[in-house]
Amino acid sequence: xxxxxxxxxxxxxxxxxxxxxxxxxxxxxxxxxxxxxxxxxxxxxxxxxxxxxxxxxxxxxxxxxxxxxxxxxxxxxxxxxxxxxxxxxxxxxxxxxxxxxxxxxxxxxxxxxxx
Amino acid sequence: xxxxxxxxxxxxxxxxxxxxxxxxxxxxxxxxxxxxxxxxxxxxxxxxxxxxxxxxxxxxxxxxxxxxxxxxxxxxxxxxxxxxxxxxxxxxxxxxxxxxxxxxxxxxxxxxxxxxxx
Numbered sequence: 001x002x003x004x005x006x007x008x009x010x011x012x013x014x015x016x017x018x019x020x021x022x023x024x025x026x027x028x029x030x031x032x033x034x035x036x037x038x039x040x041x042x043x044x045x046x047x048x049x050x051x052x053x054x055x056x057x058x059x060x061x062x063x064x065x066x067x068x069x070x071x072x073x074x075x076x077x078x079x080x081x082x083x084x085x086x087x088x089x090x091x092x093x094x095x096x097x098x099x100x101x102x103x104x105x106x107x108x109x110x111x112x113x114x115x
Numbered sequence: 116x117x118x119x120x121x122x123x124x125x126x127x128x129x130x131x132x133x134x135x136x137x138x139x140x141x142x143x144x145x146x147x148x149x150x151x152x153x154x155x156x157x158x159x160x161x162x163x164x165x166x167x168x169x170x171x172x173x174x175x176x177x178x179x180x181x182x183x184x185x186x187x188x189x190x191x192x193x194x195x196x197x198x199x200x201x202x203x204x205x206x207x208x209x210x211x212x213x214x215x216x217x218x219x220x221x222x223x224x225x226x227x228x229x230x231x232x233x
Contacts, residue, residue, distance in 0.1 A: 102173060107156060
């Protein structure tokens with residue numbers, strides 16, 4: 001069965017510093033990987049996805065993520081954090097083509113950016 | 116476009132009561148799904164639909180029913196509410212593949228319904 005792990009419940013970063021939110025996954029085939037963000041009292045919003053091709057994926061609001069097949073990781077990064085980036089971030093995985101599978105979410109990582 | 120809408124925003128039920136959470140989308144998406152969000156557990160899939168008239172169970176379907184009579188609407192019914200169903204419920208939709216699963220598509224989420232069962 002496919003699974004996603006987000007090892008950190010919370011990540012604290014000072015504004016202007018780089019941030020990384022970690023995600024590792026487990027699937028039996030090719031993974032399709034997603035990052036979503038949830039602001040307080042809101043639904044999830046899509047940030048970026050990896051389907052195939054370049055291992056570095058760029059998304060909304062200056063975020064990017066690096067797909068590493070050997071380490072089965074898809075860490076979310078941003079070069080310079082903003083206070084407005086403070087939110088709950090979810091990594092999700094779906095197994096690749098040829099498999100009718102569902103989207104599996106991680107447990108979420110709360111990002112707190114302070115001045 | 117209104118996107119994905121959910122009603123009500125908040126609901127308090129007593130144990131044993133039934134209710135329907137409404138979800139609608141105006142993007143002509145084939146694929147719709149219901150998730151529940153609980154602290155420390157992320158989002159778990161309850162039921163999903165790949166098109167009108169087609170539904171299937173997700174990870175945690177017990178105690179919930181769904182139907183999909185139109186492309187736009189995907190209501191979630193709680194048959195006999197229990198305290199364990201206290202949660203935040205999200206509806207989501209995506210384009211999908213004809214009769215299949217949206218392997219690569221982005222899902223669009225509604226704002227959620229916060230349900231408390233006493």
